[in-house]
Amino acid sequence: MNITSLRLDTNPITAPRRAFNGAGGSCLNTLPRRIAVLNHHQWRKSGPISCSASPPVAVEEQTSNNSSRIEALSQVSGVLGCQWGDEGKGKLVDILAKHFDVVARCQGGANAGHTIYNSEGKKFALHLVPSGILNEETMCVVGNGVVVHLPGFFKEIDGLESNGISCKGRILVSDRAHLLFDFHQEVDGLREAELAKSFIGTTKRGIGPCYSSKVIRNGIRVSDLRRMDTFPQKLDLLLSDAASRFKDFKYTPDMLREEVERYKKFAERLEPFICDTVHFMNESISQKKKILVEGGQATMLDIDFGTYPFVTSSSPSAGGICTGLGIAPRALGDIIGVVKAYTTRVGSGPFPTELLDKAGDLLRFSGQEFGTTTGRPRRCGWLDIVALKYVCQINGFSSLNLTKLDVLSDLPEIQLGVSYKNPDNTPINSFPADLYVEYETMPGWQTDISSIRNYSDLPKTARQYVERIEELVGVPIHYIGVGPGRDALIYK
DSSP, X not given: OOGGGOOOOOOXXXXXXXXXXXXXXXXXXXXXXXXOOOOTTSOOOSOXXXXXXXXXXXXXXXXXXXXXXXXXXXXXXXXEESSSSXXXXXXXXXXXXXXXXXXXXXXXXXXXOEEEEOTTOOEEEESSSOGGGGSTTOEEEEOTTBEEXXXXXXXXXXXXXXXXXXXXTXXXXXXTSEEOOHHHHHHHHHHHHHHGGGOOOOOSSSXXXXXXXXXXXXXXXXXXXXXXXXXXXXXXXXXXXXXXXXXXXOOOHXXXXXXXXXXXXXXXXXXXXXXXXXXXXXXXXXXXXXXXXXXXXXXXXXXXXXXXXXXXXXXXXXXXXXXXXXXXXXXXXXXXXXXXXXXXXXXXXXXXXXXXXHHHHHHHXXXXXXXXXXXXXXXXXXXXXXXXXXXXXXXXXXXXXXXXXXXXXXXXXXXXXXXXXXXXXXXXXXXXXXXXXXXXXXXXXXXXXXXXOSGGGSOHHHHHHHHHHHHHHOSOEEEEEOSSSTTOEEEO
16 A cells, blocks of 8 residues: 555535434435545644534433343344454443343454453453453353463453452353464464564464464364373474474473473363353353353454454454354344544554554544553554445444544544545545545544533534444444443443
């Protein structure tokens, strides 16, 4: 993507408005008012362009209807990320969990970093344990599609227990889940070094190498811990394979012996958690229990649909729910997409609406955009409507959770990436690899909204921004985050 050749076109294009039907979530086929090709490395200082949103979507009163909306979610519902991760999925899962019997992770591993707060405002950073763990009545499931690093898993449990969160009898780990070993993490770093300037920018948590072991069929699963007579031979095969591939990976017989002894202890401690989660999930469905699926990462990092090769190694889109938990597609109901009011990503790869100026810095520090898993500063930019529409098509979201709207409160203008263009200015109607971005500029609200809990109390320009996103994407926004706490959520 040649971002250096983008240019500013100061001639705005005016077109008919689009209407959004809030009840049905449909868009009429007319074009938005917009500004043509804007260099996304500039923060435009000219006068704002009025939002072309249609009359506001009907707003429900902030009453008991909020609870009834959640209660009306399908028996099996999901929460998935719409961007490149870090959208705030954990917070929504934590809020919804008290209305569900089971919260399940279906893919990824400790590369997920879900930050949640309990009722006292204490912060918890979860990586493998599902975000429903703070709700005492919720059973948490780590599905077969997850890769499990046992040292990290137990460290996370010990941290929860030390803070008064009981995990005993509340977490199930699939016997089909693959084990992620320390050497996978070492190999991850070696692989990144080997790629040099073309590195992916992984979390170096060993996720890719573990999934590689799974796909080439020499991986070790949780169920193998119950057969310690064959475990050493399987681990030897894995370690020998890594040594033959990477000259800087030093494998010795002592390493194998020490790792086997270590995993004998892990196997004993893990035994109470091990379960045939495929059976458990389907029995739960048969018993009419409510299940909430928590996605890790996000669709723009999907191994098939993301910005390949700068993606994760699993399927964080709707299809990954079925393959990662062993449940039928027809069992799935509502899927909520979580999207920031702007865009961030970590690691390498295309980022069409990225801001490399002071506006990007403002978003980063105002939004505290530093990775939960790695601590790396996140790349920041405007909300990419084209990518969001693409993700909504793939996942069929029933509604969206717009998060961190409060972070935009200091900006005099806010831009939406509404379309892509070829270098010759012809429009692109899909999500391509090489692209130019066209923006629509909207006025900011420049006032603190973090204490607001009723949608109607938001500044008019903030409501216009929310409704414009609905209008462009064609999916209603039911939840709006205005801060990190559990209560910092507006139900629309």
